[in-house]
Amino acid sequence: MSDRIFRVMTQADRAAVLDLNTRAFGQPDEARIVEALETAGDVMLQLVVESDGQIVGHILFYPLGVFGKLSAAGLGPMSVDPWVQKEGIGKGLVMHGLKLMKDAGVPIVFVLGHDWFYPKFGFSVEQAAEFETPLKGPHFMALRMRHGPPMSGRLIFPDAFGVPIA
Numbered sequence: 001m002s003d004r005i006f007r008v009m010t011q012a013d014r015a016a017v018l019d020l021n022t023r024a025f026g027q028p029d030e031a032r033i034v035e036a037l038e039t040a041g042d043v044m045l046q047l048v049v050e051s052d053g054q055i056v057g058h059i060l061f062y063p064l065g066v067f068g069k070l071s072a073a074g075l076g077p078m079s080v081d082p083w084v085q086k087e088g089i090g091k092g093l094v095m096h097g098l099k100l101m102k103d104a105g106v107p108i109v110f111v112l113g114h115d116w117f118y119p120k121f122g123f124s125v126e127q128a129a130e131f132e133t134p135l136k137g138p139h140f141m142a143l144r145m146r147h148g149p150p151m152s153g154r155l156i157f158p159d160a161f162g163v164p165i166a
């Protein structure tokens with residue numbers, strides 16, 4: 001197996017990242033969200049995985065407001081090249097990203113995603129229960145990175161997601 005490099009995304013990766021998101025999701029919607037988040041400056045961190053000069057994985061973290069309180073972070077979109085899925089790349093991206101969020105002092109990370117994937121990292125519906133958003137449901141999860149505020153509140157997503165405040 002070739003070496004896989006996990007690193008911070010640069011501007012030179014942009015076209016490959018948008019193409020990867022489109023292929024992994026089988027539609028352009030998530031690539032458009034990535035573009036809209038970037039254009040609005042609503043990006044905290046983007047990591048990529050490079051293999052043989054190709055971008056095969058991508059994860060994005062964005063600032064997520066909690067009405068009137070200390071802010072949180074959101075995870076997504078994230079994608080792995082369909083040719084190399086189920087080889088641990090997605091897991092590596094989430095773990096690298098969460099470590100950097102923790103190091104940065106982010107109190108809690110939210111995600112709307114697969115219930116067979118994110119609970120593996122400690123995300124749960126219960127940890128999101130005290131926060132208000134129209135996205136609430138079995139796929140809306142959170143992972144607390146440290147004790148302390150915010151413990152509850154109305155979530156304010158970046159405009160790119162088109163999610164109204166609850």
Ligand SMILES: CC(C)(COP(=O)(O)OP(=O)(O)OC[C@H]1O[C@@H](n2cnc3c(N)ncnc32)[C@H](O)[C@@H]1OP(=O)(O)O)[C@@H](O)C(=O)NCCC(=O)NCCS
Nearest residue numbers: 024025078079080085086087088089090091112113114116
């Ligand atoms: C979701 C996604 C990012 C996972 O990436 P990946 O590199 O294939 O995941 P990994 O190989 O790191 O797998 C991590 C775990 O998830 C499991 N897993 C991966 N794909 C799975 C699937 N389709 N069904 C069930 N379990 C799956 C693995 O078995 C592994 O479990 P383990 O840690 O208990 O061994 C990737 O499938 C993807 O890009 N999908 C399309 C886009 C998408 O859905 N993005 C996420 C939006 S919420």
